[in-house]
Amino acid sequence: MDLFEPGSGSQVHDINGGVLASGLFWTLPLDDNALQVSDDGRRAVLDAEDIQVIESYRVFGPNTTPATLSFHIDWEATGPFVDRGKDAAVAPTDPAAFLARFAVARSTAEFEVSEFGFSFSSDPGISTDRGFAEMGRERNGAFLP
Amino acid sequence: MGPTLPGAPTISRRRFVQIAATAAAGVTGATLAGPARTAASGDEHDRQTVVPPKPIPGGVTLPTGAQIHVWPAGDPAVTLPFTHSTLRGFDVDPSTVTDFRGFSALAYHAGTATGSDGATYNLETHMTVHRGSYVAADGIRRFGTFSFI
Numbered sequence: 001m002d003l004f005e006p007g008s009g010s011q012v013h014d015i016n017g018g019v020l021a022s023g024l025f026w027t028l029p030l031d032d033n034a035l036q037v038s039d040d041g042r043r044a045v046l047d048a049e050d051i052q053v054i055e056s057y058r059v060f061g062p063n064t065t066p067a068t069l070s071f072h073i074d075w076e077a078t079g080p081f082v083d084r085g086k087d088a089a090v091a092p093t094d095p096a097a098f099l100a101r102f103a104v105a106r107s108t109a110e111f112e113v114s115e116f117g118f119s120f121s122s123d124p125g126i127s128t129d130r131g132f133a134e135m136g137r138e139r140n141g142a143f144l145p
Numbered sequence: 146m147g148p149t150l151p152g153a154p155t156i157s158r159r160r161f162v163q164i165a166a167t168a169a170a171g172v173t174g175a176t177l178a179g180p181a182r183t184a185a186s187g188d189e190h191d192r193q194t195v196v197p198p199k200p201i202p203g204g205v206t207l208p209t210g211a212q213i214h215v216w217p218a219g220d221p222a223v224t225l226p227f228t229h230s231t232l233r234g235f236d237v238d239p240s241t242v243t244d245f246r247g248f249s250a251l252a253y254h255a256g257t258a259t260g261s262d263g264a265t266y267n268l269e270t271h272m273t274v275h276r277g278s279y280v281a282a283d284g285i286r287r288f289g290t291f292s293f294i
Contacts, residue, residue, distance in 0.1 A: 001268065001269075001270045001271075001272070001294065002227065002228060002268070002269050002270075003258060003260075003266040003267065003268055004227045004266060004267040004268075004269070005266065005267075006265065006266070006267055009227070009267075011228075012266065013266070015294065016294055017292070017293065017294040019213075020197060020200075022197065022199060022200060022282060023200040023212075023214050024197055024198065024199065024200045024214065024241065024242075025200060025204070025213050025214045025215050025241050025293075026215065026241070026293055026294055027197075027198070027200075027241045027242065027291050027292070027293050027294075028291065028292055028294060029195040029197070029289060029290065029291055030274070030290045030291065030292050031290065032276065032288075032289070032290045034274075034290060034292075035248070035274055035276050035290055037248055037276075041248070044248070044250050044274075046250070046274050046292070048292070051292075051294070053294060069294065071272075073252060073272060073274075075250045075252065084235055084236055085236055085238065086236060091203075092202045092203065092243075093202045093203035094203060095203060095216045095218070095233060095234070095236070095237040095238055096236040096237065096238070097201075097202075097203065097238065098238035098240065100238075100249070102235075102249075104220075105250070105252075107250075107252035107254065108254075109252065109254050109270070109272070111258070111268070111270070118260060118261055118262065119260070119261040120258045120259060120260040120261065120266065121258060121259055122256060122257070122258045122268055123256060123257045123258060123259055123265075125256050125257075126254050126255070126256035126257075126268065126270075127254060127255070127256065128252050128253055128254055128255075129255075130225070130226050130255040131219075131223060131225055131226075131252070131253030131254055131255050131269075131270075132219035132220045132223045132232055132251070132252075132253050133250070133251060133252040133253070134218075134219065134239065134250070134251050135248075135249070135250035135251070136248070136249065136250075137246075137247065137248055137249070137277075138238070138239075138240065138245070138246070138247070138249045139245065139246035139247075140201065140238055140240060140243055140244070140245055140246075141199075141201075141202075141243035141244035141245065141280070142243075142244040142280050143244060143245065143246040143278070
């Protein structure tokens, strides 16, 4: 999650999940009950509170400080589920090395971040209208046929 | 969402030191602490250690030559408003976790945020959630929920 100064466009905050020694990138565990998915898979809600994250001010910035992040994210599918990915027919390092049934979606969200000396909250209207969202089921790696 | 966060973190000094040490180390180590619970719950002692998943083998190569194990999946017609990143395509895995099977959702949000300094900032996200089975770093098949933040 990035914050930018409106005038200069410069990035001034970068909230991320850190990197494990394995290379697992900006990925953190959540409680399983943080995510609710509708029976038809076309709606999902993700809630998390006070996740421990890292503020690095800019992507891969050398200075870091601990921060906490809370968020509420809604997804709602806006299109049909379609097949994605090319399974094991491509190299494991290929971006298409997965299989999925994904639907394009719209997502709205609220975020709160607090760190030593600074905090911020998202304003109403945060959405993927200028971005992108998708949702569905997928498999990769050892779960490919 | 819970109550508005105050200007300063409401965490114990011990927890602060733990987090600071983790941040200083770039969150290296064999396991992930968590899953995260609310600070108000005060139940630090019942935390369980999550055996982390493995990263996807591929990912973006930075100009420095380093690789990060994530792809900017999504509609290639979309260029994000503040990072100016163009998404890589629909046939691109949104997961940062390999040996995974389950539900995934991806979102690139944009909007504004208000800081404790009173300033308005442009906000952009790349968030995912993945819940399902995964073969963990210890080789054991497990179930979990993970979020790219």
